[in-house]
Amino acid sequence: MGTQEPADTPASSGAAAAEVELSFLVFETPNLNSAFWDAAIARATAKVPGVKIKKLVTPNVDRTAYAKQLDASGNLPDILQSVNPAGFAEAGKLAPFTPEELANFTAPTAGAIDGKVYQLPYNTQVIPVVYYNKDQFSKAGIAETPKTYQELLDASAKLKRAGLTAMIVSGGGADTWADMYPLTGTVATDVYKKTPDWLVKRRAGEVKFSDPDFVKAAGKIADLAKNGYIDKTGLSRSYADGEQAFRDGKGAMYPMGSWFATSADNNKPGFEIGAFPWPSDDGSPVTPTFTGGGTLVSSSAKNVDLAKKWALAFDEDKENNDAFVKADGSIPAIKGYVPPADMGPVYQATVAIYDQGMKDGSITNAFSQEAGDASLPPGLADATALAVQDLITGKKTAEEFAAYLDEQYAKATQ
Known part of the structure; x- marks a missing residue:
């Protein structure tokens, strides 16, 4: 074939x-x-x-x-x-x-x-949505879903104190792409919210990955891992195993594309799943999507x-x-x-996030998912996903990660 x-x-x-x-x-x-x-x-x-x-x-x-x-x-x-x-x-x-x-x-x-x-x-897909285990949020004393990034950090700390893993990731084997979604969220809130056409400007040489906004976005992911809020061992899981780990209650939050919603509804775990958008620093809405x-x-x-x-x-x-x-x-x-x-309810909650994004005008591109003129050069999304693993495991600092992407971008556009 x-x-x-x-x-x-x-x-x-x-x-x-x-x-x-x-x-x-x-x-x-x-x-x-x-x-x-x-x-x-x-x-x-x-x-x-x-x-x-x-x-x-x-x-x-x-x-x-x-x-x-x-x-x-x-x-x-x-x-x-x-x-x-x-x-x-x-x-x-x-x-x-x-x-x-x-x-x-x-x-x-x-x-x-x-x-x-x-x-x-x-x-259209919303990338990411933060899917969460309502039972574990309740056990950790989290009454409301995070609206600001600091509230996300506070919730993660509460989950850790309760003996729970805050955030599930995966990315093993051929599924390296599956580790991207926390970074996709921070790039949306810290880079694309301010500069919607950032990748167009990158193509024109007007911005770089090593600029402060992108380094800040990458630094948030490094800090989440350093603080123990992201389970580093999850990087060895395949996409399917990461999805199952969330269903098995091995982590309270699962940042993933909106395609997970139907899977969640069709394969109900023993707890109720909720959904919220990745939060920005000031709590203003940002809805990264790909159409x-x-x-x-x-x-x-x-x-x-x-x-x-x-x-x-x-x-x-x-x-x-x-x-x-x-x-x-x-x-x-x-x-x-x-x-x-x-x-089902998880799909309905996911669509509600998208609908709200359309109403409040908060739609941005989803980093690494873009198409057309505002997209990464061929192969760079895969290189980025591999490098995210180094960011999460601490092998690369945010600055080193950003410098690596600039190097790869230069090679891809020669």
């Missing part, structure tokens, strides 16, 4: 001759398994006559790297799911969507590269127009969006979309 086969020779029948086989690269997770993708593909295909879909599955967690491998061998799939468009778009490998094709999306310019959108912005993640179409697809039509059908289908919501906690960015009424 993973190689593109030549289209079948047209048969004598007119219907068969008109059918175009398009390859579609997807990824599988415990939430989004093979049956999930098969059902979603079937729903979209039923809406686009003349298309047959050949499903390809990325064999590893890094679907963008796998797409690059396929492209290097001349086998870039016709349609791709949740692959980072950076590099592909600039090289002319992707077909842009028109404003008319994006009319049903709530953020039609999200992830734009040089003014063009190559990936359907169908899904994008949808399908992309190769500019060399067998039939680009049909591939785009099918991609839109896939991402706009109400049943498909309901399925993504129920399986993976999506917040579909489709105009008029309403999630199923029977979604």
